[in-house]
Amino acid sequence: MEPDTIAEQVRMCGACPKMCRHVCPTFFAWRSEAPTPHGRALLMHQEITGTREIDERGVEVLYQCLECSHCLTWCKPEIDIATLVEIKRRDLVKSGQQPEAISRLTGLVKKNHNPFGEEHSKRSDWIKTSNSKGSRVLYFTGCTAAYRETGSAQDTVSLLEHLGYSVEIAPDEWCCGSPLIRTGDVDSGFELAKHNAEVLNRTDVEAILVTCPGCYRTLTSDYSEYGHELNKPVQHISEFLRISLDKLPKGKFDGPITFHDPCHLGRHSGIYDAPREVIAAVSGSSVVEMERNKENAMCCGNGAGLRTMFPDHAKKIGDERIRHAKNVDAQYLVTSCPFCKNMLASQSENEITVLDLPEFVMMAEKVHYDKTD
Amino acid sequence: MLDEKTKKKAFERIAAIVGADHITRHKTDQILNAHDAWPLSEAKLRAGEMLPLADLIVFPGTADEVSHVLIVANELKIPVTPVGGGAGTCGGTLPIYGGIQLDLKRLDKITEIDHTSMVVRVQAGVVGIDLEEEVNRYGYTTGHTPTSLRASNIGGFIATRSGGSMSSLYGKIEDLTLGLQVVLPTGSIIESKAVPRHSVGPDLRQLFIGSEGTLGIITEATLRLFPIPEERRFRSISFPDVHSGLEAIRKIFRVGILPSVVRLYDPEDAALSFSMHFEFEEGHCMLLLAFDGDLKKVDIDEKKSVQICLEEGGSDHGEGPSKRWWEHRYDMYYPSRLTTGGYAIGDTIDIVATYDKLENVYHAMKEVMEEEDAIVMSHFSHMYPNGGSIYMIFFTSQPDAETAWATYKRIWDAGVAACHREGGTMSHQHGVGLSRSTYIEDELGSSFNVLKTIKDALDPNGIMNPGKLGLGVRE
Incomplete structure (x- = not known):
């Protein structure tokens, strides 16, 4: 987004009488004026106009955003605060102003290739596949399913096999990069993207399936935006299942x-x-x-x-x-x-x-x- | 602003009352709470100016906590500015003398819906839309739908004596509020019992409705509810001029019909609001009507109203413009590139007058405001059997901040003076806050002293929202 557009957007949002605040989940959680789209915009506006730099508390406010874009649904001028916050977070990371918890998160992902600090070697421990002979699809598991929701991961594999597919798991899948990209460390995020793109592009499958929408957005949108094109289609499980409704249990x-x-x-x-x-x-x-x-x-x-x-x-x-x-x-x-x-x-x-x-x-x-x- | 010693003492004592998580002295929070929807405060922020800041922002969770905070504030003689949704348009929540900003957003419970009596008891920090949606689930409406419904809180509605777009039928907040809980400046918690009517002396509840936090803090209210109407029907009629439109409105009320919506757009406002979407004669006004009730009643009311309008020279445009307004009624509230660009500033002077004066007030205000470099467009809305309100909307764009703020003030001064000269009252629903504070003595005349005496009795140390309503103004 061009700097002039950013300035215009935050100026308008900062001047709004809070027409979306009632649906902002962080307003709901804190019940204060700060963690709201309007509050975030005003902080950015003051920095752009040279009125005031964003201080440590301001950084905290910017990291209280879920980037859920619910505010956008209610915004007539269509100001996308989630994107504006994400762009600002990139600046904060570049200048080393991100909160410590975010630095720790980045460190964990860099070291273990997942945000939970779990051992990378155990990423696919949960998997049980059968020797299905059907079309080959790759299940990009994502960190949450791999480490925290293994039941969901296993059910995904079982379901795809039930539908007659031969399911593969990427041999060396890393975190998709979403947690880092969304919190502002795009450089580290795209190191992960580069690795995953190389791994995924080497596989011989018809499609890449994801269950995690965070992964889905990153693989389908962020990867290509930053030049890490995938050479096969990426589909979310819901869309993939929709084409086989009659075969579903x-x-x-x-x-x-x-x-x-x-x-x-x-x-x-x-x-x-x-x-x-x-x-x-x-x-x-x-x-x-x-x-x-x-x-x-x-x-x-x-x-x-x-x-x-x-x-x-x-x-x-x-x-x-x-x-x-x-x-x-x-x-x-x-x-x-x-x-x-x-x-x-x-x-x-x-x-x-x-x-x-x-x-x-x-x-x-x-x-x-x-x-x- | 507080000296460091007082600030530290207040912080420690209040943190012990509300908990350390519910008080802040961060400058970022102070800045984000320093304005409301007063256009001048927003314009100044856009222009890169800093507004006066509170020293502490406190988020009480109960009326009892409010009480204990006020006791501390009173003892230390610290100004207290209550804030609800921060959506007021008159600067009523700006902490112009620093001190404590008492943010009531944590008082967010809808306590009880009494289906037998059709009332709801609700805390002050509940957002208007949240209350409306909750009662809708049970088949009711509050009947209170101001444009700020998504942002403003129940306490703010009551504190500013607000009105919704359907006040012609359902009434303003002073009609809708049956009971109140108020914390007085000295910390006493008082209850005004929820009853439909009474004859036990003056209605003290009304003393606090519209008091804008200068006499105490509203913490809870009991509001009336109405069944969601079986039918809401829209109708639109154009008129060659304001006079004929107003005559039609007056006669509709005179035959006993209470439409839920009555809005007469003058030629400028009609052109801006409807000419892009509907065909009607250039220079004409547009009257929007809505009727709520059961089918039979709505049929009769609509038929009679249209007949009156046609007799007054109106042309029928069906439901189109009226329904479109209803569906897009919040759109005007959003900022745009035009209204936030450069040193642009607009505002609304929402005056009210009886029918005998209304037209004169309109012409007089329009003339003097335009002389001060304002683009003026207006609609008559919130109409009643004896008169109604005019939204005198103005807009100006100037080359620099100094000229813009000065022009803005001149437009206000001229507009309010003309309103008073012609016998109008300077606010129907937005309140006084800061923007009208300097005019209140002209407005109230000798009765201002009554208000001042009451203020001095209830708030001897003058801690409550000083500078608002023309009370407690400091050098």
């Missing part, structure tokens, strides 16, 4: 099912219908929508480093999203993101079953077999 679920739109899948990638169609095909019933859905869906609270830096506030946002699901009497809260699933499940207090989309589909298979055995 079918099962009867014993309660209403709602769907949480991940920000990177929905607002950032425009995929809203595919997961809903999969859920409907599998369960035989339409999703019961939460009041805030699709473009207006609330973030789960896990994005752009917030849970790393402010875990209590991130969980408060996750709690609220669970409340939204309970408000529509949902018994199953399905999402299509292992990262969202991880946050929402942690806040569900077992009062609602939270599932990533592949888990949901595989659960249908179990329900189906249970009833027919």
